[in-house]
Amino acid sequence: MTSDGGGSESRGPLAEHDDQTPAGDGHASVYDKDEYYADSARGSRLTPILEWMLRGLDRRRARDVVAKTGIKTGKVLDVGAGDGKFLHFIERLGFAVHGTTASTRSASAAQAQFGLRLDVSEGLEGQAPKGPFDLVTYWHVLEHLQDPSRHTRFWAGLVRPSGFIAIEVPNFHSIGARLCPRSWLGGDRTHHINPQACETILGTLRHLGFDPVQTERFSAKYSYAYLWSALLGRLFGRQYEFDRILGILQGPMDALRRRPLWTINALAAVAYLAPVVLILMLYGAMTNQGEVLRIYAKRRST
Numbered sequence: 001m002t003s004d005g006g007g008s009e010s011r012g013p014l015a016e017h018d019d020q021t022p023a024g025d026g027h028a029s030v031y032d033k034d035e036y037y038a039d040s041a042r043g044s045r046l047t048p049i050l051e052w053m054l055r056g057l058d059r060r061r062a063r064d065v066v067a068k069t070g071i072k073t074g075k076v077l078d079v080g081a082g083d084g085k086f087l088h089f090i091e092r093l094g095f096a097v098h099g100t101t102a103s104t105r106s107a108s109a110a111q112a113q114f115g116l117r118l119d120v121s122e123g124l125e126g127q128a129p130k131g132p133f134d135l136v137t138y139w140h141v142l143e144h145l146q147d148p149s150r151h152t153r154f155w156a157g158l159v160r161p162s163g164f165i166a167i168e169v170p171n172f173h174s175i176g177a178r179l180c181p182r183s184w185l186g187g188d189r190t191h192h193i194n195p196q197a198c199e200t201i202l203g204t205l206r207h208l209g210f211d212p213v214q215t216e217r218f219s220a221k222y223s224y225a226y227l228w229s230a231l232l233g234r235l236f237g238r239q240y241e242f243d244r245i246l247g248i249l250q251g252p253m254d255a256l257r258r259r260p261l262w263t264i265n266a267l268a269a270v271a272y273l274a275p276v277v278l279i280l281m282l283y284g285a286m287t288n289q290g291e292v293l294r295i296y297a298k299r300r301s302t
Contacts, residue, residue: 170192240266
């Protein structure tokens with residue numbers, strides 16, 4: 001964890017594309033598309049085998065957010081809430097929760113699993129009557145937005161004075177991104193169409209009346225998987241590209257049937273690459289080259 005400490009000059013609202021980061025393919029993208037989720041009551045994005053781990057990581061995320069913002073009670077809005085895991089766990093900590101999703105499948109899963117009613121919407125137009133919120137969260141949403149201003153223009157009105165906004169995106173300048181961008185799981189060029197540099201997000205927040213208070217570049221949920229995927233591509237070549245690595249995480253048994261030796265090696269690499277991955281995780285966190293960028297910002301009270 002690092003303090004913001006001033007950073008670069010404010011650059012104003014989030015650009016449609018930052019000139020310091022790789023461009024997307026130019027096509028519109030929506031976070032939480034139906035295609036991301038299984039058509040089932042659980043709506044899993046990855047294999048159900050990993051469901052227990054994902055729940056544990058979102059439980060930890062909810063506790064971390066509360067600890068780092070110091071907010072003990074109030075209202076939370078999670079934009080792009082997926083199947084509602086994060087909202088479920090922060091609700092259990094005593095918060096009133098609201099969420100949006102662009103996927104009817106994920107909304108159904110949130111209702112079936114946690115009794116949460118998410119607004120199915122790509123924007124924030126319907127959230128103002130429910131605010132102001134003590135905390136608004138964006139977990140891997142901004143990189144999907146072709147026009148972030150559809151969201152950012154609402155931020156100041158949605159967050160109460162002295163409330164917080166938390167943003168997490170893949171760090172496109174991370175160690176993993178540089179090791180092998182074609183296999184790095186943070187580099188989904190089909191849907192991650194609008195990567196943003198840290199300075200751009202910080203500049204937007206300041207412009208809108210928020211003071212960044214913490215920046216972090218480590219994620220218990222993403223760092224290991226991102227580095228594992230990058231190392232696979234770096235060590236073994238083009239046979240480990242983004243779609244195939246994601247395919248293993250979504251359906252390992254199907255991957256085993258289609259390409260048994262290739263899949264066995266990838267799964268075994270989760271263990272045998274562990275020493276290298278852990279070293280790179282530590283180095284990335286210490287040098288601000290970790291696999292994600294997470295920013296906590298507080299709205300000015302005046």
